[in-house]
Amino acid sequence: KKYLRDNCDYTFDTLKKNMPLALASVSINTIRLWLGIRTGKPTGHRMFRWMETYRSGLTTRDAQLRVKQFSSARYKSHRRVPETVARVFDHV
Structure with a gap:
């Protein structure tokens, strides 16, 4: 979300272009922690x-x-x- 905000020109084409880059900027461990996968906690x-x-x-x-x-x-x-x-x- 932060990456997209920082690299935004408020067009849908730029959003589509930047989405894969934004997802790549977040580590798998961060995603797993947010989802509770690594911790096992609900x-x-x-x-x-x-x-x-x-x-x-x-x-x-x-x-x-x-x-x-x-x-x-x-x-x-x-x-x-x-x-x-x-x-x-x-x-x-």
Whole structure:
């Protein structure tokens, strides 16, 4: 991605010409680390979630639910008052 950005003139022909060079600029070890192949650890990349769900034989709808279960961000903050507590104070 960085190689393509650095060598970009914003034309599709240049992109097609530079794509093989960009891929060649990334080592196989880097790709394997990003994909989790060398480490053996599961990655958080969404593509792998989809592959896992289809391999397990889930239907499309069930696959969507499974992928969403892992990809939905759940943010919690210790400095925030929960909504239920805030509602109680609103009625006081």
